[in-house]
Amino acid sequence: MSEARTHPPRHGRHWWRGDTPGLRLARHTLGLVALAVMLLPFADLAIHTREPWTELGRMALGMAWPAWGSLESPLSAIGLTVAVAIWGTLAGVVLGFPLALLFARSRLVRAVCAFLRAIHELFWALLFLQVFGLSAVTALAALAIPYAGIFAKVYAEILEQTPRAPRDALPPGTGRLVRFVYAELPLAWAQLAAYTRYRFECALRASVLLGFVGLPTLGFHLETAFREGRYHEAGALLWLFYLLIASLPGWSHRRLIPVLLIGGAWLLGPWPSVDGALVWRFVSEDIWPRALLAGDWAGLVEWLSRIPDLGPAIGNTLLLGLLGTVGALLVAMALWPLACRHFGNRGTRLAGHGLLIALRSTPELMLAFLFLLLLGPSLLPAWLALALHNGALIAFLVARHADALTPGMPGLSATGRLAYELLPRLYPGMLALLYYRAEVILRETAILGMLGVATLGFYIEEGFDYLMFDVAFFLLLITATLNIAVDALSRRLRPRDGAVMDDPCMR
Numbered sequence: 001m002s003e004a005r006t007h008p009p010r011h012g013r014h015w016w017r018g019d020t021p022g023l024r025l026a027r028h029t030l031g032l033v034a035l036a037v038m039l040l041p042f043a044d045l046a047i048h049t050r051e052p053w054t055e056l057g058r059m060a061l062g063m064a065w066p067a068w069g070s071l072e073s074p075l076s077a078i079g080l081t082v083a084v085a086i087w088g089t090l091a092g093v094v095l096g097f098p099l100a101l102l103f104a105r106s107r108l109v110r111a112v113c114a115f116l117r118a119i120h121e122l123f124w125a126l127l128f129l130q131v132f133g134l135s136a137v138t139a140l141a142a143l144a145i146p147y148a149g150i151f152a153k154v155y156a157e158i159l160e161q162t163p164r165a166p167r168d169a170l171p172p173g174t175g176r177l178v179r180f181v182y183a184e185l186p187l188a189w190a191q192l193a194a195y196t197r198y199r200f201e202c203a204l205r206a207s208v209l210l211g212f213v214g215l216p217t218l219g220f221h222l223e224t225a226f227r228e229g230r231y232h233e234a235g236a237l238l239w240l241f242y243l244l245i246a247s248l249p250g251w252s253h254r255r256l257i258p259v260l261l262i263g264g265a266w267l268l269g270p271w272p273s274v275d276g277a278l279v280w281r282f283v284s285e286d287i288w289p290r291a292l293l294a295g296d297w298a299g300l301v302e303w304l305s306r307i308p309d310l311g312p313a314i315g316n317t318l319l320l321g322l323l324g325t326v327g328a329l330l331v332a333m334a335l336w337p338l339a340c341r342h343f344g345n346r347g348t349r350l351a352g353h354g355l356l357i358a359l360r361s362t363p364e365l366m367l368a369f370l371f372l373l374l375l376g377p378s379l380l381p382a383w384l385a386l387a388l389h390n391g392a393l394i395a396f397l398v399a400r401h402a403d404a405l406t407p408g409m410p411g412l413s414a415t416g417r418l419a420y421e422l423l424p425r426l427y428p429g430m431l432a433l434l435y436y437r438a439e440v441i442l443r444e445t446a447i448l449g450m451l452g453v454a455t456l457g458f459y460i461e462e463g464f465d466y467l468m469f470d471v472a473f474f475l476l477l478i479t480a481t482l483n484i485a486v487d488a489l490s491r492r493l494r495p496r497d498g499a500v501m502d503d504p505c506m507r
Helices: 012-017 021-042 052-064 074-103 107-118 121-132 136-160 176-213 218-227 231-246 254-268 276-286 290-294 297-305 311-339 346-361 364-375 379-403 414-451 456-465 469-493
Strands: none
Touching (some): 021 311, 021 414, 052 231, 052 364, 074 107, 074 176, 074 218, 121 176, 121 276, 121 456, 121 469, 136 254, 176 218, 176 364, 218 231, 218 364, 276 469, 311 379, 311 456, 346 379, 364 379, 364 414, 379 414, 414 456, 414 469, 456 469
């Protein structure tokens, strides 16, 4: 009897039990979407404003007719934004590169880097604000500390992927430093530089966001204008921000970097005097419970009992992170064909590129702030912001990868080309990229609590506002733990079959 008759093929209800790459991806996707749908009733997605469309119309008018003449010293805000970004990125490189060399060989280094990058830049800013005030030190430290952890991880991954043959071809007895400088670094240099440029673009967005905690970058003026309803002035500031991002390849040329560094150092001044005793007191005493420092375990239990009920905050953080991840996938699926050369015409592709660049360039916190003004305080503004920003970033990368593919059946219609040729080749990388972004989405979910959304960030900011530094730091540790756990889970779930979109943004 033939093997086919002995083991008949399975059909119907057993189709999902296969182990092909396509079925594994389908199970991942359907499981993720099903989990989000089941938990959706527990999310507060209500609209709490009476006339959101009226407010949206006013914002649209402000963007269409920006009031350029009403801006006060915009060049100063732009200059400070660039100065914080370039010096924060440089400090992150200086701190992160040595850690990258030890990353693969030291579990302690990996743990420290995971903790550093698990806390959002704005949370670091709130922490350093208590010691250094509204100064350049606060801004640079808020970027340099988490970026050091990020650079260490990504640089280590890039160096690990370099070919081993040139290094092994060197004469026996060649020192480790010589092997690295002459055989490894030249091969990895292009990727290291590409990722550093991408991280600088991220630093520009983060520098804008530092205005939300009072630092006088472009974000400070943006938040003030939007909060006060001066939408024509806010539109002008937002256009300036988009022009700054769009012109980045021109003014960030490597020949101009020394000029930017010198000019940035001048704009960041005057530098404040640092009281070492105050810093040490804050690090060694203020952020720790007094009962813990005194060894009073009964007092520590009492201190823990006074912390607000964190169950709903943690639940909202995880729920919003899940909804944001699924929303980003849906947005990416809908938007990437708009910017792909295989669909539409030159005009539609140009419009699609413009939409994706605008959405991915606008930080989640700023998008959530705008939606909050429109829809009121709930998880809905935060969900929309996370889905649109991250979905547009994924769609941008997927469209760029799709442009490099050549369809094998040119006679297909646009729908057939999408369904049968491009999507099967692109989807593994798209899903891998989504899981790469999961940790970032959760970090942003926590920080959105600063806008009144009921996530962990709401209680963290409250702790700093009321000078309860020990409570705020404890909540930061919880946030970092959640981020590390989600990062580990996403690495485990990340598809590897066919996931070929190797891009710095994926990391």
